[in-house]
Amino acid sequence: MTQATPVTKKKPVSKTTPKPMQNLEITDHQATVGKCFADNAKMTMRNVNVFYDDKQAIHDVSIDIAKNEVIAMIGPSGCGKSTFLRSLNRMNDTVDICRVEGQICMDGEDLYSPKLDVVELRARVGMVFQKPNPFPKSIYENVAYGPKIHGLADTRVDLDEIVENSLRKASLWEEVKERLHQAGTGLSGGQQQRLCIARAIAVSPEVILMDEPCSALDPIATARIEELIEELSQNFTIAIVTHSMQQAARVSHRTAYFHLGRLIEVNPTEQVFTMPEHQLTEAYITGRFG
Amino acid sequence: MSKMSFENHIMKQFDEELEEVRTRLMEMGGKVEQQLQNAVRAVTEADSALAELVIKEEKYVDEMEVDIDEACILIIARRQPAASDLRLVMMVTKAVNDLERIGDEAKKIANHAVMLAGESTSSQGYTEVRHMGKSVINMLNNALDAFARFDVEAAMRTIEEDKQIDLEYKTALRELATYMMEDPRSITRVINILWVVRSLERIGDHAKNLCEQIVFVVKGKDIRHQK
Amino acid sequence: MTKKPMTDSSNHLDKIKKSLSRRNRAEKRFRWYGRMAVFVGLAAVMVLFTDIISKGHGAFRITYVELQVTYDQDMIGVENLTDPAQLALGDWEALSKAALRNEFGDVSGRRDKRKLYGLISSGAGYDLKDRLLANPLLLGETENVWILADDDIDTYYKSWLDGEPYAARMSAKQIQWIDELHAQGKIRLQFNSNLFTRGDSREPEQAGIRGAVMGSLLVLILTLMLSFPIGVSAAIYLEEFAPRNRWTDFIEVNINNLAAVPSIIFGLLGLAIFINFFHVPRSVPIVGGLVLTLMTLPTIIITSRAAIKSVPPSIREAAMGMGASKSQVVLHHVLPLSLPGMLTGAIIGMAQALGESAPLLMIGMVAFIVDIPAGFSDPATVLPVQIFLWADSPERAFIEKTSAAIMVLLSFLIVMNTVAVWLRKRLERRW
Secondary structure, eight states: OOOSSOOOOOOOSOOOOOOOGGGGOOOTTOOOEEOOOOTTEEEEEEEEEEEETTEEEEEEEEEEEETTOEEEEEOSTTSSHHHHHHHHTTGGGGSTTEEEEEEEEETTEETTSTTSOHHHHHHHEEEEOSSOOOOSSBHHHHHHHHHHHTTOOSSHHHHHHHHHHHHHHTTOHHHHGGGTTSBGGGSOHHHHHHHHHHHHHTTOOSEEEEESTTTTSOHHHHHHHHHHHHHHTTTSEEEEEOSOHHHHHHHOSEEEEEETTEEEEEEEHHHHHHSOSSHHHHHHHTTSOO | OOSOOOOOOSSHHHHHHHHHHHHHHHHHHHHHHHHHHHHHHHHHTTOHHHHHHHHHHHHHHHHHHHHHHHHHHHHHHHHOOOHHHHHHHHHHHHHHHHHHHHHHHHHHHHHHHHHHHHSOOOOTTHHHHHHHHHHHHHHHHHHHHHHHHTOHHHHHHHHHHHHHHHHHHHHHHHHHHHHHHHOGGGHHHHHHHHHHHHHHHHHHHHHHHHHHHHHHHHHOOOOTTOO | OOOOOHHHHHHHHHHHHHHHHHHHHHHHHHHHHHHHHHHHHHHHHHHHHHHHHHHHGGGGEEEEEEEEEEOOHHHHTOSOTTOHHHHHHOOTHHHHHHHHHHHSTTOOSHHHHHHHHTTBOTTHHHHHHHHHHHOGGGTTOEEEEEEEBOHHHHHHHHHHHHTOOOOTTOOHHHHHHHHHHHHHTOEEEEEOTHHHHOOOOSSGGGOOSHHHHHHHHHHHHHHHHHHHHHHHHHHHIIIIISOOSHHHHHHHHHHHHHTTSOHHHHHHHHIIIIIIISOOOTTSHHHHHHHHHHHHHHHHHHHHHHHHHTSOHHHHHHHHHTTOOHHHIIIIIIHHHHHHHHHHHHHHHHHHHHTOOHHHHHTTTTSOOOSOOOSTTSOOOOHHHHHHHHHHOOOTHHHHHHHHHHHHHHHHHHHHHHHHHHHHHHHHHTO
């Protein structure tokens, strides 16, 4: 790019000193910015603290999850988003040293009250895990397990119907209808994960929790599941934890950013990814630290 | 958030790519500014050689636009920028467009300068050109300055300057109309000056666009097309 | 990032190449060590097997003598063949003695006659009685019967056929009679069915392992029925339900230690508690089963726990996430998946129990039991103990019988362990 005349270059004066990372620290009791609460909340969490022995994993988180919304939880590794997700269906109960304080309610009911039956809770709040984990049984048996133990089907015909509906809703029916009695573990990774989703929705839960459901899958399988999430959100409330910001941007209606166990910002997804309110969110989303 | 930093990405390559694009944009701004200054001088001093130079150099401005646009596409494809980075890249693609238009207008002014230099040496109307040219060059300078520093206040002030330029434009039109009515022989010449003045007014508009882009990047608000 | 000059990288490669030959040699050495270890192990096993088989194979055939038997009613002294009292009093030996006298008509004198009667087994008469009872029409008839020879004759005959006659317990006349019989083809080796159909006996030619095998079977069945459910339940509780505190750690340490306790201690325990305190009769499969249960329980608990631990936590999480209760998770998911491991452990435990003799000796299964045990409360002995008893006996014929019984025991153990391995391989694949 040769130039005949000397160009008065506009020297960019903004060679500002890079913002030192220390500024991005959190002071205590920093309030969450954004729209944390919703009118038609399906699940409400107030002042939730989660401890593993003396280590505190979640600090004072308050947030609502609205009915039929897809809310994504993002944040760097170890920020507590998985821990938070698992406290929504009391899977943390299986860990002895874990202690949950604060109030977590669904439809106004306190989920941690001693009167609540955990087994019933988990029929209403289903979970899909990071690595697909179908039972080593047939595809039919996998999907039928939940309805069977919760007594949702009276006859074999009812059960067949539930299985077919669930597999259809999970976009898996066409692929497996000829081999319902073959082992579930013989499917590909993406199919297995859809099977796990079918299994979860077979008991007609109200809320589905997904803990990094696509992290073990290839891009095409991931895309199919993201499509599925979009369809499912019409009937279910979905909370999804994800490491991929692009995935959060693609599938969710609201995004919550967690950092070191604190909820920093909750806002509509479009806003979070074009103009986040909090500088920590901005720093994470633009890849200034992960 | 008045001071913006586009550095400190974990991927240093990303930092470098953004820096590269910003530098090139500044270079293009500088080049365009110089083209404008030369074009106005070519008119007011009847310097056809200078005008020819401006016309010749215009292609470099076009090249710069293509290069910078390409660089932006690559950044979007490779880095999937989000939030402030995304706004920056989108803004650069638009700013580059405005700068290229300014370059075009400068070339048009230079074309008219050539035609005016060939005519009789009457200094009628040149005052308006000089006056308005100075205002516009000043406004462009301010805009590019605010751009370099991402200074929202400076950008907002510069946007106001456009009103001033619009007023001057209307005044100039009246003056030139009077000249044409006084002396019908001067119509051809005055019409050329009319085109120059019009180009200057357009340049003012484009400079205003640049300032609106700055506000968008820094504040996230799109203030285009507002009164 | 400056590029390294070419010379550095070729130097680098040279260093690697130099170390390569040394490493290859070390690799080869390591492999040879492994091969040697395997070879030594196999060699030891081969030596053992060769020794046992060479000593024991002879026991599977035994000497029979063909004689002409007349079922003389008067000689027997029985009128009614269906009256057990009369049958018990009948003089059945007379039949076989008469047959011998018939064969060697020129024998006279009490000493010689005693030697003659010593040619055949003392129980031959009862064999003839069985033949008569099986076919009552034989009464009064004559037929040629192959009669079981005495153990000394059997030992001599086999050794004579092998070329190294062992005549220590034979008189010259007996040797001569055997030569005559052999010349006429009236003496031969047959398959020793007595070994498998009869219980223990003082007479080697009549001794069999059936009693011991039945005893072992009864004891094993009882052991399996007790130790498997108890062991599996304990493992499930300890692994899935028990809280993790000092008590459960204590229990775990103790179970692991119990597995290493010498088995004879369990015999002492059985003696003290089951026999002396609970007054369970001695020498019956019940107490044998109880003692062996105690012995195999730690093994089964440990292997079952390992099998349960190997079920991946993702399955448990998935089941719990579905809303399964703790016991449903265990029964529907953990147990079916860990069952192969548990079965393998159980089979290996049973194989160990099969070969145990020390604890059973303590509780009295060392008695000389002749009758075949039919139920759990009949006196019995087990195969390893039977081997131990026979090994003690002076008769030469018992040497090969001992080895034969060892071969039978070893083949049971090999079969059981093979089944365990096959089972594990087969069920592992599905997972």
